[in-house]
Amino acid sequence: MDVIYLLDLFGTFVFAISGIRMASRTDMDIFGASVVGFVTAIGGGTVRDLLLDSHPITWMADMNYPIVILAAVPFTFLMGKKLNNYSKTLFLFDTIGIALFTIIGMEKALSFGLNPFMAGMMGMISAVVGGITRDVLCREVPLIFRKEIYATACLAGAVVFYLGIEIDLPDNLNYLLTTGVIIGIRTVSIRWNLALPKMKRV
Template sequence: MFYYIIDILGTIAFAISGVLVAMEKKLDLFGVCIIAFVTAVGGGTLRDMLIGDTPVVWMRSSDYVITILGSVVFAILFVNQLKYLRRTLFLFDTIGIGLFTMVGIEKGISADLMPVMCIFLGTITASFGGVIRDILCNEIPVIFRKEVYATACVFGGISYFLLIKLPWDGAFSYVTAILIIISIRLLAVRFKITLPNIYRNKK
């Protein structure tokens, strides 16, 4: 029940972020719905197609579709107020990333994949919705250019595989890993930490 609520909150945050990007691009109502949808479920969809767990997850329950449609209606009605909710949205989004990463990792473990592949799946689940959103909007995906985002997923995933070796209940490792992901992202944004610059000759 707890996980379910966080999952839904994460889906809402991702869907709303999709609506905001799509409206900036002046897409029509259908375009806005599609972008909201792919932002929210794109990562999980790619993950399910990669491991062959089909039909992909959002096809098996109407919860996602209903949640996303509701989010789109809400976002369009209150688009002007959403500016003031930026912090709340960012928090939802960050919580969503934490949870989505762990959902992907769990899926990888169920499919008997190596830990490194599980971490990949977790990162894909959390970040590729945004990548597909940016491709559809004809932008270079934002996570390739700035912000510690996928990096947080990768570190959280590594922590999880270290933590489950400890003599405690697996659920603690799970929750701790989510908290690590959330903390890394919050701290990175708060203190403007970015990935090391790999370019010697800057313009």
């Protein structure tokens, strides 16, 4: 469980970095970049908690989240272009973040008595809303709507995780398996440049 928590913080950190980096490519100052980093990192969990009526909102009750996010600002600033050398590492942790946000969102929703379908939706919302908000604030058509098997990986992970619960897989094993599936799908889709078909114009 402690490992999960640490990885969740790490995912939060990496999500914040992704927000700060995208903001830095628009005309934003440091404050703006910090806000975008913050929203990217906590947006998904916040919307999930509001929809579930779960209070206090996770990051409002645990200072570690804001601390980790604020730490991402000087970190990103100091690392600068050097971050490009670590794009594979960032990608890995970003994917772990997505996987964990999906799993944690699903667990929370199931504990609130939602059915598996709704729990899967809450998991996906936890994983994708932050990135969507980031893109809207930076005036991009949300990346997740255009490229990558990002959300499909989430969805597959959600299915695997639920099946794991149904067949009474030990929690840790289930976490590992779900995360593995999500990392696997994302890695394969990037390597072979797979993408969902475009929606034809109608």
